[in-house]
Amino acid sequence: STLATHFPRRAAGWVVVVTALVSSVFLGVEGAFLFLVSACVFLLLRAAMQRRIGGTTGDSAGAMLELTETAALIAAVIFSTFPRPA
Numbered sequence: 001s002t003l004a005t006h007f008p009r010r011a012a013g014w015v016v017v018v019t020a021l022v023s024s025v026f027l028g029v030e031g032a033f034l035f036l037v038s039a040c041v042f043l044l045l046r047a048a049m050q051r052r053i054g055g056t057t058g059d060s061a062g063a064m065l066e067l068t069e070t071a072a073l074i075a076a077v078i079f080s081t082f083p084r085p086a
Contacts, residue, residue, distance in 0.1 A: 030079055037075040041068045 016039075023031035045064045049056050056064075 030076070033079055034072050034075055038068050038072045041071040 020032070020035050023035045025031075027034070042064065045067060046056070049060050049064070053060065
């Protein structure tokens with residue numbers, strides 16, 4: 001609850017926007033795709049934690065990090081198998 005009380009939500013929103021822009025600029029379509037996959041997995045897991053345990057704990061935050069990273073890596077492998085236009 002301390003984190004929720006003192007967390008700078010506006011700054012967190014800007015971090016998300018800047019991350020999306022940077023990943024798109026440096027990695028192109030693949031970066032935007034990976035960011036989108038990561039954001040979707042994060043939001044789904046966060047909603048599940050809110051519903052199931054009423055918030056986030058340190059353990060659930062760690063699990064969410066690992067699951068989001070795994071989803072991004074799987075998405076990168078899947079994306080890399082698509083043929084590239086010449």
